[in-house]
Amino acid sequence: MYSFQPSEEQQMLVDAIKRYAVDDLRAAARDADEEGQLPPELIEKGWELGYLQASIPEDYTGFGERSAVTGVLAAEEMAYGDLSGALAVMTPGLFTTPILLAGTEEQKAEFIPPVIEMEWKPFTAALMEHRLDFDPNDLETVAEGDGDVYVLTGEKTYVPYADAAETFLVYAALDGATQGFIVPGDAEGLEVGERQKLLGLNALPLYPLKLESVRVPKANRLGGDAGHDMAPIMAASNVALAAMAIGVSQAALDYSIEYAKDREVFGVKVAQKQAIAFLIAEMGTTIEAIRLLVWEAAWMIDQGMEEAFKRAYLALSGAIDTAMMVTDRAVQILGGHGYIREHPVEMWMRNGRGFATFSGLAMV
Amino acid sequence: MIEFSTPKPIQQLQTVVETVAVNMMRPVSREMDENEHAIPWDFINFMHTAIKSMGGTSMVPDSKNGDKKAEEKKEKRPPIGYQRLAFLVEMLSWGDAGMYLCIPGGMLGSAAVAAAGTPEQKKRFLSRFMGEKPVFDAMAMTEPQAGSDTSAIRATAVLDEETNEWVLNGEKIFVTAGQKALEESNGFCVIWATIDPEAGRAGMRSFVVEADTPGCKVTKQEHKLGIRVSDTVSIHLQDCRVPFENILGSPTVEKTTKGFKGAMATFDATRPIIASQAVGIARATVELVKEKLAENGIEIRYGLPRQKLTNIEREVIDMEVMLRAAWLLTIKALWMADNQIHNPKEASMSKVYAGDIVVKITQKAVELLGPLGYSRELLLEKWFRDAKITDLYEGTGQINRLVVARNMLGYRGSQLR
Ligand SMILES: Cc1cc2nc3c(=O)[nH]c(=O)nc-3n(C[C@H](O)[C@H](O)[C@H](O)COP(=O)(O)OP(=O)(O)OC[C@H]3O[C@@H](n4cnc5c(N)ncnc54)[C@H](O)[C@@H]3O)c2cc1C
Numbered sequence: 001m002y003s004f005q006p007s008e009e010q011q012m013l014v015d016a017i018k019r020y021a022v023d024d025l026r027a028a029a030r031d032a033d034e035e036g037q038l039p040p041e042l043i044e045k046g047w048e049l050g051y052l053q054a055s056i057p058e059d060y061t062g063f064g065e066r067s068a069v070t071g072v073l074a075a076e077e078m079a080y081g082d083l084s085g086a087l088a089v090m091t092p093g094l095f096t097t098p099i100l101l102a103g104t105e106e107q108k109a110e111f112i113p114p115v116i117e118m119e120w121k122p123f124t125a126a127l128m129e130h131r132l133d134f135d136p137n138d139l140e141t142v143a144e145g146d147g148d149v150y151v152l153t154g155e156k157t158y159v160p161y162a163d164a165a166e167t168f169l170v171y172a173a174l175d176g177a178t179q180g181f182i183v184p185g186d187a188e189g190l191e192v193g194e195r196q197k198l199l200g201l202n203a204l205p206l207y208p209l210k211l212e213s214v215r216v217p218k219a220n221r222l223g224g225d226a227g228h229d230m231a232p233i234m235a236a237s238n239v240a241l242a243a244m245a246i247g248v249s250q251a252a253l254d255y256s257i258e259y260a261k262d263r264e265v266f267g268v269k270v271a272q273k274q275a276i277a278f279l280i281a282e283m284g285t286t287i288e289a290i291r292l293l294v295w296e297a298a299w300m301i302d303q304g305m306e307e308a309f310k311r312a313y314l315a316l317s318g319a320i321d322t323a324m325m326v327t328d329r330a331v332q333i334l335g336g337h338g339y340i341r342e343h344p345v346e347m348w349m350r351n352g353r354g355f356a357t358f359s360g361l362a363m364v
Numbered sequence: 365m366i367e368f369s370t371p372k373p374i375q376q377l378q379t380v381v382e383t384v385a386v387n388m389m390r391p392v393s394r395e396m397d398e399n400e401h402a403i404p405w406d407f408i409n410f411m412h413t414a415i416k417s418m419g420g421t422s423m424v425p426d427s428k429n430g431d432k433k434a435e436e437k438k439e440k441r442p443p444i445g446y447q448r449l450a451f452l453v454e455m456l457s458w459g460d461a462g463m464y465l466c467i468p469g470g471m472l473g474s475a476a477v478a479a480a481g482t483p484e485q486k487k488r489f490l491s492r493f494m495g496e497k498p499v500f501d502a503m504a505m506t507e508p509q510a511g512s513d514t515s516a517i518r519a520t521a522v523l524d525e526e527t528n529e530w531v532l533n534g535e536k537i538f539v540t541a542g543q544k545a546l547e548e549s550n551g552f553c554v555i556w557a558t559i560d561p562e563a564g565r566a567g568m569r570s571f572v573v574e575a576d577t578p579g580c581k582v583t584k585q586e587h588k589l590g591i592r593v594s595d596t597v598s599i600h601l602q603d604c605r606v607p608f609e610n611i612l613g614s615p616t617v618e619k620t621t622k623g624f625k626g627a628m629a630t631f632d633a634t635r636p637i638i639a640s641q642a643v644g645i646a647r648a649t650v651e652l653v654k655e656k657l658a659e660n661g662i663e664i665r666y667g668l669p670r671q672k673l674t675n676i677e678r679e680v681i682d683m684e685v686m687l688r689a690a691w692l693l694t695i696k697a698l699w700m701a702d703n704q705i706h707n708p709k710e711a712s713m714s715k716v717y718a719g720d721i722v723v724k725i726t727q728k729a730v731e732l733l734g735p736l737g738y739s740r741e742l743l744l745e746k747w748f749r750d751a752k753i754t755d756l757y758e759g760t761g762q763i764n765r766l767v768v769a770r771n772m773l774g775y776r777g778s779q780l781r
Contacts, residue, residue: 002447002699003367010366069366135669234667261773272780277769278762284772285693285713292692293685296368310666311688318685320670356670 004292006073014073016049021081026251026344029082032203033347036195038088040120046078046089047120055364056100060112066100068236068298071364072243076291079247083351084203086244090362091160094125095169097236097363098180102228106219111167111182122161125169125180126209127360130157136171136178136234136359141211143172143181143221150174150221152181152189152214158361162192162207169222170211171360178230180222189214200350233363235301235312240362242294242312242319245355246287249323252330252348253283259343260333276333283326290318298364320355327352368692371444374451381452384414385459390743393460396593397746401585403548404466404593411467412498446633446698450640454691457644461750462591464641468549469493471541472634473501476554476570479630480612488609489552489572500544500551503570504536504599511538512763515565519557519601523608523615530571530611532557532579532604540757542597543582546575553580553599560617567617572610579604590749635711635758636697639718642754643691645747646722649729650683652744656733679728686721693717709771712764719755719764726751 006014024042032038051074056062078086092115099111115123129140141154152172162168165185171178183190193208222228257280260271270276297315300308327349331338338345370378388407396404456464465471477489492499510516519534534557536542545551552574560567573580584598608615654664657676664677673681693714700707726748730737737744755761770780 001367001369001371001442001444002695003365003442004696004699005366007365133669133672135672137667231667257773271769271773272775274766274780277773277780278765280772281716281765281768285717285768288696288710288713289689289693289717290685292696293689295366296688296692299366299368313666314681314685314688317670317681318689321682359669 004295010070010073013049013051013054013070014077017051017074017077018080020046020049021077021079021086025078025081025085029085029203029347030341030344032082032084034202034341036202037205038085038203042085043088044120046085047092051078052090052093052096053116056096056112056116060100060108061116062112066097068239068301068364069295071236072239072294072298075240075243075362075364076247076250076294079244080251082203083244083248083348083354084201086247087160087201087204087361089120090240092120092123093363094160094360095123095167098125098169098222098233099182101232101236102180102223104224107182107222107224114166121166122164123167124159124161124165125171125360126156126159126162127171128158128357129155130208134359137230139171139173139178141170141172143174143179145174145218146215148218149215150181150218152183152211152216154211156209156211158196158206158358159192159209160204160206160361162209163195163205168209170209170214172211174221174227177227179227180233181216182220182222183211183214183216187214187216198354200347200352200354231309232301234360235297235309236363237360238312238316239294239298239301240364241355241358242290242297242316243364244362245316245319245323245352246291246294248348248352249283249287249319249326252327252345252352253280253287255343255345255348256280256283256330256333270333279329279333283329286322287326290315290322293318316355323352323355370451371441371447374444374448377448378451378455381455382458384411385455389456389459389463393463393743393746394740396460396463400587400592401595402593403544403595404463407463408466408468408498412469415467415469416494443702446636446701447695449637450694450698453637453640454644454647457641458648459644460593461641461645461747461753462593464644465540465591465594466544468498468500468544471501471545472503472630473545473552473554473572475630475634476503476612477501477572479633480570485572485609485612492550495550497549499549500541502539502542502545502551502553503555504539504542504553505556506538507535508537512760514556515568517556517558517568518561519555520561521557521559521569521571521611523559524605527605528608529605530608532571532573532601532606534601536599536601537584538586538757539597539599540594542599543585543595546573546580546582546599550575554612555599555601557601559615563617569615570612571606572612573601573604573606577604577606589752590746591753631758632707632711633698633701635715635764636694636701638754638758639690639694639697639714642715642718642722642751643687643694645751645754646683646687646690646718646725649722649726649744649747649751650680650687652742653680653683653729653732656736676732679732683725683728686725690714690718690721709768712759712767712771715754715759716761716764716768719761722751723755 053062054064055066143150168183170181170183189212191210196206263270294315297311330345521530552572554570556570558567579602581600582597583600586596697710697714730748
């Protein structure tokens with residue numbers, strides 16, 4: 001059967017997140033973007049909504065099961081409020097979700113509860129590398145076996161909260177295949193660089209991370225001796241980012257509609273001009289189309305379908321273009337006012353451009 | 365629960381219909397396109413027998429008393445009549461979008477009767493599809509001076525109180541399957557006319573005009589860019605008399621636009637069906653492009669970051685994104701129709717999007733395949749021509765954008781025209 005109706009539980013979660021996203025995240029977003037930081041209470045409040053906790057089984061101190069469908073519903077609503085804030089709240093998931101998906105029983109039992117039982121803490125992950133042909137399946141950071149340790153060497157970029165991280169999940173190429181390694185924040189040879197300044201995401205602290213012969217026990221390889229497949233982890237990232245791209249797009253659309261129905265030109269509302277109304281119709285149509293693509297990819301992940309990985313990739317591909325198209329048009333619909341930092345649309349346009357880049361910055 | 369699996373009964377049907385598309389449609393697709401006004405009788409007869417043997421009268425689900433109740437009683441499952449139709453139309457259009465329009469009994473005329481007819485009317489007009497021979501139906505709204513602006517139609521219907529007959533006069537154009545409905549079978553055409561030219565939309569009604577009704581004449585067959593196998597005709601109505609009972613809806617002019625709104629409401633189901641047609645053509649195209657690329661050793665490397673993809677890979681990935689997204693919009697709009705959730709916005713969204721993407725995909729595909737793409741050796745150039753109709757009929761892309769925009773903005777027609 002096809003059905004497009006979230007379950008009651010999902011709807012309750014979505015409603016709660018939406019309230020937080022609008023009343024808290026959105027309300028703080030502009031100042032956070034200008035000041036380059038998010039108030040810790042704000043993040044903690046989002047964390048306490050318990051989305052991540054609810055996606056972790058009781059065995060690891062959570063209170064639910066992972067569902068990618070619930071995840072994309074939640075991620076979209078979070079991002080509807082503010083992308084930087086949403087990514088901040090969700091950062092610990094960059095650490096726990098891959099462990100849940102690919103970790104050994106011991107790794108799950110050891111590493112997940114400390115994240116889930118506590119207040120929000122900077123558990124994080126390092127996947128991206130600072131070069132134009134960065135490819136998650138072709139990393140320059142390498143891991144080499146040496147007795148009972150792996151030695152990690154390379155440079156990572158866009159690592160959230162690296163400056164204060166409790167523990168990292170660092171991805172490196174082991175014999176050419178991307179593998180995750182659990183690296184304590186105080187490991188020797190780790191060097192956190194200067195905070196990065198970007199086109200968008202100004203409120204989210206992102207850092208380069210250098211690894212100089214960082215030695216981690218072999219037991220810290222994600223999935224143990226057998227290692228793991230990277231595809232499910234990339235799929236978890238792809239649908240999460242895709243959902244957040246839709247959230248940002250929906251925010252920009254709703255804002256444009258409200259503005260266009262209020263602003264008068266030539267004696268009518270801006271929205272009454274077809275040139276604008278048609279932009280709005282296309283924005284709404286595309287958002288809905290790609291949202292369904294994201295939902296389906298997430299559903300396929302939950303069903304354990306092989307095809308899900310490709311679909312998650314396609315969904316992100318569609319969402320990248322949607323976010324750029326929609327946020328650009330939102331600025332256009334506000335005219336010159338859209339260009340001024342008093343309105344959020346310019347920020348959404350800057351954030352919206354990033355979805356092609358943010359590989360591994362969100363997980364559901 | 366959010367779910368994306370194809371219902372079992374639909375899966376089985378899909379397999380059957382795919383066989384039809386592969387064996388009965390594709391092999392004659394080119395030939396029918398080249399012989400514009402020939403009628404594909406082999407295919408039509410085959411489909412007629414097949415539909416009859418499956419126990420259907422026509423392809424259109426009867427929302428009021430057929431399909432839904434039977435289904436619910438039997439298996440307590442959610443209704444899927446329109447969704448089933450979408451799968452069917454998608455697959456048939458994958459076979460040949462023009463030949464799909466030649467299937468007896470499944471067009472807009474029966475949709476109008478099914479949506480607005482009384483039980484007696486349904487029996488009288490729809491039972492003919494179960495007979496020995498294939499029978500066709502059509503719907504005539506468009507006139508030379510009234511296309512998108514349907515309120516501008518001038519055809520009139522006047523009640524002759526002595527004989528209790530409606531007398532129709534006017535000129536209709538672009539009637540799909542009009543020739544087959546009125547001249548090649550004992551079919552009918554649902555014709556829109558006004559019973560009160562002063563009343564505007566409130567005066568608009570539809571009338572069932574059966575084949576061989578004096579005063580109703582097919583006067584012209586169009587020559588078209590694509591879907592050439594489907595006849596598109598002009599109909600001249602001159603003192604054409606039909607029984608009083610052939611009016612669909614109320615015979616009196618109330619101060620409402622209910623009759624007109626009835627016509628618009630059928631769009632909530634038929635627009636996503638046209639979207640399904642678009643998706644079928646688009647899928648055929650994407651499959652062919654991938655097949656030809658594979659023959660040339662070009663593989664699509666899904667999963668690579670964009671800056672590492674070749675242009676061809678980017679194009680194919682974009683096509684796949686658009687194709688699947690269009691399908692999901694379509695099936696959602698019809699899932700809403702099946703569950704009787706008000707869906708004018710979603711119905712128009714599906715048609716806006718599917719109409720756009722099938723045009724983009726087919727145009728790009730012809731370009732990507734170079735001299736092969738442009739040649740009549742392959743069906744691709746035909747699909748390029750066929751595709752465009754989905755952005756034109758049942759409301760052009762612009763009209764459907766208006767519908768979407770009005771719904772999104774909460775505007776009435778007078779506020780956004
Ligand atoms: C092959 C074929 C089969 C058809 N089958 C049928 C059938 O079975 N029954 C039937 O009744 N009709 C049928 N039609 C008619 C079809 O529905 C109309 O052609 C269509 O609705 C457009 O009307 P038009 O051609 O008069 O264009 P017009 O209405 O003249 O439109 C011209 C252009 O103006 C745009 N436009 C119009 N109004 C607006 C507006 N308010 N805002 C912005 N832009 C606007 C249109 O989008 C279009 O681009 C068929 C047409 C074709 C080509």
